[in-house]
Amino acid sequence: MWRGLSALATQAAWAPLRLCARCSTGAESLVPRSTIFALSSGQGRCAIAVIRTSGPASGLALRSLTALREPPPARKACLRLLRHPCSGEPLDRSLILWFPGPHSFTGEDCVELHVHGGPAVVSGVLQALGSVPGLRPAEAGEFTRRAFANGKLSLPEVEGLADLIHAETEAQRRQALRQLDGELSQLCQGWAKALTKALAHVEAYIDFGEDDNLEEGVLEQADRDVRGVEAALGSHLRDARRGQRLRSGANVVVTGPPNAGKSSLVNLLSQKPVSIVSSEPGTTRDVLETPVDLAGFPVLLSDTAGLREGVGAVEQEGVRRAHQRLEQADIILGVLDASDLASASSRSFLDTVVAPLVAQSHNSGGQRLLLLLNKSDLLSANAPACDTALPPHLLMSCHSGAGMDHLLQALKTELAVVCGDPTTGPPLLTRARHQYHLQGCLDALGHYQLATDLALAAEALRQARRQLNHLTGGGGTEEILDLIFQDFCVGK
Incomplete structure (x- = not known):
């Protein structure tokens, strides 16, 4: 007889069906009340929906909906007609899977019903399960909590499973899978x-x-x-909290003098119009944030106001917030106009922002800096590409997309340092x-x-x-x- 059922519950499971509280008396008390059920796949219309149960009355639930006289082979899919246990009305043709405990996800007897994903089918099957004595709807996370309570998962593995469900980037998926693997x-x-x-x-x-x-x-x-x-x-x-950055996202801040192409770069990296692009200096006056998947890593990308002496109170506040955000950044993308390196705003940015960051990275391994020379498409063929006195940098054009591949590769390298490489190391x-x-x-x-x-x-x-x-x-x-x-x- 199926594992996980008491003798009385077993008799109830394989006796002639009198399972609904409206249809029988006394049968409900024969079955333990700790069996749960829920829709485990996503809500809405889909090709296949997965409904599962966990607990000692799982065998009773399967017997109720399929009228099987013998348990199906463990962990092997079988096609069966599901009927409502009270009315006998056909509900759907379903693939059923029987997982006798303790060899299941939760460590208890479990059943999976793979039904067609229409809302009416799913609702009908869930209502049918709800009419079986001893079954109740599961609470959020209750299947995994039972797996933890029964020693099937450790707490870090539970956290890894949660991270895997919420993973949005390739790096997050790899890290979550390693943690789920224990x-x-x-x-x-x-x-x-x-x-x-x-x-x-x-x-x-x-x-x-x-x-x-x-x-x-x-x-x-x-x-x-x-x-x-x-x-x-x-x-x-x-x-240095690399794992937490990998889970929640690294802070990447775009900064530079006005009209260097910061907003264009943010729009290009995020692949959507996050920031207003204009030839008028000082267009961006606040910090604009957007979550982005950059080279497989989660990033909170911030567009900031151009660094200059503000011409008004609002722009001055934007510059102050830009400086504040720079202090919180994990990676800084410094953007300069490659065709206007000799301007006062470019020289001021190099002296007050770039030079201290370069010195800091050499001395203490602090914030990471990538210096970008934008608008390379405006350089004449015979003009020098850049000032040889500049620190290491990348030449690119947000207008034509030239140099974008090199930028993404450089970002991937920097993000692997900041967030850690989930494929290697401890x-x-x-x-x-x-x-x-x-x-x-x-x-x-x-x-x-x-x-x-x-x-x-x-x-x-x-x-x-x-x-x-x-x-x-x-x-x-x-x-x-x-x-x-x-x-x-x-x-x-």
């Missing part, structure tokens, strides 16, 4: 295992230090393990929660001093291990879980 969880579990082993050695030395039964060098080995974890934690925490920390718990673990290890007090060293290891358990979900509070699952849709 790379961050496995890394934390490895650190926790090393700390557990070190803790066992320290506690053994506390209990049996005077005996001859302990191997030599036990504390030295524990100390090496702890220092190795400490170094690895420090390395991950020095990633897994990135994509949420502030990850960074908080790893920092807490590192802080706890800061109190680990074997030479001072073995008992305090053991307590420091316990605290450090507890922080790693919180990260992977072993000690999370309900409030944290609610916050994580609130972004999931119904059916997931």
Whole structure:
């Protein structure tokens, strides 16, 4: 008989159908009330809609709608006619899939119904499931929450699944898939295992230090393990929030003197008319933002007012906001008019903005700068392309599109530095929660001093291990879980 059903529920599942509360008495109490169902595919008309259930009454639900006498083969699609369990009215011909627990997404008995995606069909099947005793509509994220509760997913894997659902760029998809595959969880579990082993050695030395039964060098080995974890934690925490930028988007700010082509560049990169383009200086007087997929990376692209001494109060405020946004930028696109490099506004921009950024990047690896010389189409064939005293730059034309490929490649390189490359290296920390718990673990290890007090060293290891358990979900509070699952849709 199908797994996951109690003996009474099994009798109800395979007895003659008297399942609707309106059609029977007493049957409803035979089935547990914790089975959920929902539409798992998108809303609206589509070719195929997927409806699924999870819980001990999933087998009963499938028996109710298909009148099957035996369970279908596990994890194999079968074509069956679905009928309403009360009226017997045909609903649709559906592919059905049976996933007996614990080998399912949630760890419980699950059913998937692949029906035609018309609203009337979907509504009819959902109403039919709602009439089966023991079934109720799922809440947002409840399927994934059950998978977490049943140990099918760790908390970072749950977060990876949420990020995968919301991924809008190729880099976000790759990073979310790595986290869903458990790379961050496995890394934390490895650190926790090393700390557990070190803790066992320290506690053994506390209990049996005077005996001859302990191997030599036990504390030295524990100390090496702890220092190795400490170094690895420090390395991950020095990633400059790259993973969080990859998840939420890097700030790319376009700046330069008036009429250099900043708004044209923003429109070209975003492929839509975000900013007004005019030959009149000072057209852009506020910060205009637009989310953009640049070379596969998520970016918040900002167009700013031309940097000059404002001729009015409004333009002066726009220039002030432009300077403020430059301080928050991860990457700065400095735009100059290639045909007007000798102007006072261009020289002022080079001296006051470009030169300090170049010096900063050389000294401390600060904000990234890409200097662009726009309007290359206005240069005469015999004129020099640019001033040789300029820092490294790219020559392009927003009007003709020349040089755009080189700009996108340069942006991809810079964004990979700022956001991290999701295809290589260790897994990135994509949420502030990850960074908080790893920092807490590192802080706890800061109190680990074997030479001072073995008992305090053991307590420091316990605290450090507890922080790693919180990260992977072993000690999370309900409030944290609610916050994580609130972004999931119904059916997931």
